[in-house]
Amino acid sequence: MVENDIKTQKFIVKYFTEIMIKGDSAKKQMINQLYQNLQKISSNISKDIQIKKFFDKIELVTPLQFVDDLRVKLLETSGIEQVLEAIQVDNMETLDDIKIKVDEFMRHTIDNKTFVVRAKRVGTQDFKSTNIEQTVGGYMLAMNKNSKGVDLKNADVTINLELEHKKLNIITKKYFGMGGFPLGTQGDILSLMSGGFDSTVASYLAIKRGVKTHFIFFNLGGLAHEIGVKQVAWYLWNRFASSHQVSFITVPFEDVVSQIFKDISPSYMGVMLKRLMIQASQNIAKDLKIDALLTGESVAQVSSQTLRNLSLIDSASNMLILRPLAMMSKPDIIDIATKIGTRKFAEAMPEYCGVISQNPVTFGSYDRVEKEAKAFDYSVLDEAVKQAKIKNINEVLDDICEIGSLEVVTEPSKDDIVIDIRQNIDCIKTSVETLKIPFYNLKKEFKTLSKEKTYLLYCDKGVLSQLHGQFLKDSEGYSNIKVYRPKQ
Numbered sequence: 173m174v175e176n177d178i179k180t181q182k183f184i185v186k187y188f189t190e191i192m193i194k195g196d197s198a199k200k201q202m203i204n205q206l207y208q209n210l211q212k213i214s215s216n217i218s219k220d221i222q223i224k225k226f227f228d229k230i231e232l233v234t235p236l237q238f239v240d241d242l243r244v245k246l247l248e249t250s251g252i253e254q255v256l257e258a259i260q261v262d263n264m265e266t267l268d269d270i271k272i273k274v275d276e277f278m279r280h281t282i283d284n285k286t287f288v289v290r291a292k293r294v295g296t297q298d299f300k301s302t303n304i305e306q307t308v309g310g311y312m313l314a315m316n317k318n319s320k321g322v323d324l325k326n327a328d329v330t331i332n333l334e335l336e337h338k339k340l341n342i343i344t345k346k347y348f349g350m351g352g353f354p355l356g357t358q359g360d361i362l363s364l365m366s367g368g369f370d371s372t373v374a375s376y377l378a379i380k381r382g383v384k385t386h387f388i389f390f391n392l393g394g395l396a397h398e399i400g401v402k403q404v405a406w407y408l409w410n411r412f413a414s415s416h417q418v419s420f421i422t423v424p425f426e427d428v429v430s431q432i433f434k435d436i437s438p439s440y441m442g443v444m445l446k447r448l449m450i451q452a453s454q455n456i457a458k459d460l461k462i463d464a465l466l467t468g469e470s471v472a473q474v475s476s477q478t479l480r481n482l483s484l485i486d487s488a489s490n491m492l493i494l495r496p497l498a499m500m501s502k503p504d505i506i507d508i509a510t511k512i513g514t515r516k517f518a519e520a521m522p523e524y525c526g527v528i529s530q531n532p533v534t535f536g537s538y539d540r541v542e543k544e545a546k547a548f549d550y551s552v553l554d555e556a557v558k559q560a561k562i563k564n565i566n567e568v569l570d571d572i573c574e575i576g577s578l579e580v581v582t583e584p585s586k587d588d589i590v591i592d593i594r595q596n597i598d599c600i601k602t603s604v605e606t607l608k609i610p611f612y613n614l615k616k617e618f619k620t621l622s623k624e625k626t627y628l629l630y631c632d633k634g635v636l637s638q639l640h641g642q643f644l645k646d647s648e649g650y651s652n653i654k655v656y657r658p659k660q
């Protein structure tokens with residue numbers, strides 16, 4: 173039981189170890205960037221969160237009601253090695269002050285456990301860190317008969333203390349952060365985003381490395397695919413990169429695909445399609461002053477992703493192309509997708525344009541690709557690039573919402589059924605029958621529901637409900653779907 177009337181909680185953010193071994197100016201630049209990123213992220217949660225930068229850490233002090241939100245965001249911000257949660261107590265002048273406070277806050281942790289006290293100290297006190305450890309340890313041992321005693325080598329519980337002048341931090345929890353470099357320290361990249369496992373994991377790895385990651389999507393003709401890609405790109409950005417604004421570019425590629433069917437030999441269609449995507453991406457990246465492209469390609473993952481074919485694709489442009497998954501195995505990629513929450517999106521992503529990957533060449537020839545490329549009418553590609561739509565990532569969901577035109581209902585009728593399609597476990601409470609079906613199971617489970625009822629899809633902003641409802645309507649032919657947006 174904590175008896176003190178504490179109204180704030182402190183987070184201590186320790187920098188990624190690779191930042192700490194940099195030279196002074198690189199280190200300073202990275203710490204400044206992380207500080208700015210955290211200022212932005214924390215002020216989005218609450219203007220009452222205070223943030224302070226030190227040479228070896230950043231401290232954030234938050235009112236208690238924002239602790240959970242802030243913790244989640246800190247653990248999803250690149251550049252952080254460890255996040256410590258601490259209780260901060262001021263006016264700690266003597267060893268007696270310290271021992272009493274630490275016992276008050278930490279005694280509940282040592283019941284039936286062995287413990288050890290570790291302390292660090294900054295200031296001109298007349299005692300040393302070891303004195304703090306011994307005094308606090310001795311006092312807690314005497315005061316807590318249920319404890320199993322002090323164990324210096326193998327304690328069940330370590331009580332970590334940091335005394336800075338008269339300010340004492342009692343560390344209550346430690347988490348591993350995401351690692352990596354602060355977003356914005358490594359320039360900009362344009363990620364070719366098809367929404368499957370690979371391009372989403374590749375984009376995450378770029379973000380984690382500190383690279384500001386913009387997205388480009390080539391629309392080959394499927395509304396469902398467009399919806400899926402926009403949704404997962406927004407999810408990645410919102411979760412791991414919202415300290416920076418990035419672009420989402422949609423390039424209409426239907427005509428390019430038709431032209432490929434006219435001009436290119438079947439076995440080279442797949443390689444040519446990728447080359448054309450790379451060429452279009454390069455042109456757009458140059459306009460946006462982006463230095464490099466990113467893809468989710470991985471050597472040998474599918475029969476067409478041979479080293480030779482990747483080289484044929486590469487030779488379509490002279491821009492740097494990063495392929496962070498090049499040497500990774502699929503299970504490792506899926507593990508990352510599961511960890512970062514994109515697995516469900518990837519599994520729900522519809523197949524597109526399968527024809528173009530039938531009987532692909534696996535060891536294409538440089539001469540032949542040149543010949544195929546010469547046969548292609550590039551004015552079609554130029555036109556597609558001209559028609560590309562560039563949006564801010566936070567506008568893409570609204571953007572697709574315009575495509576949808578499902579009726580929006582603010583009050584359900586008594587026979588309606590509400591379906592909460594959000595990914596989290598909470599389910600909205602309504603006055604009518606309400607089901608929980610996360611969006612990634614909707615297609616499968618909707619089939620099993622009575623056709624006689626009207627279903628009102630519910631999500632946080634009404635946007636994903638529009639998208640998924642529209643998808644069910646267009647692709648599966650259902651007409652008994654509306655969107656539920658209760659009045660705030």
Ligand SMILES: Nc1ncnc2c1ncn2[C@@H]1O[C@H](COP(=O)(O)OP(=O)(O)OP(=O)(O)O)[C@@H](O)[C@H]1O
Pocket residue numbers: 363364365366367368369370371372388389390391392449466467468469470473
């Ligand atoms: N429609 C598209 N729009 C943008 N980029 C694409 C598109 N299709 C493919 N790409 C890019 O090409 C890469 C290889 O695509 P391909 O379909 O061959 O492989 P994949 O391994 O299934 O990719 P993913 O798992 O990312 O869907 C993708 O990772 C992505 O970077």
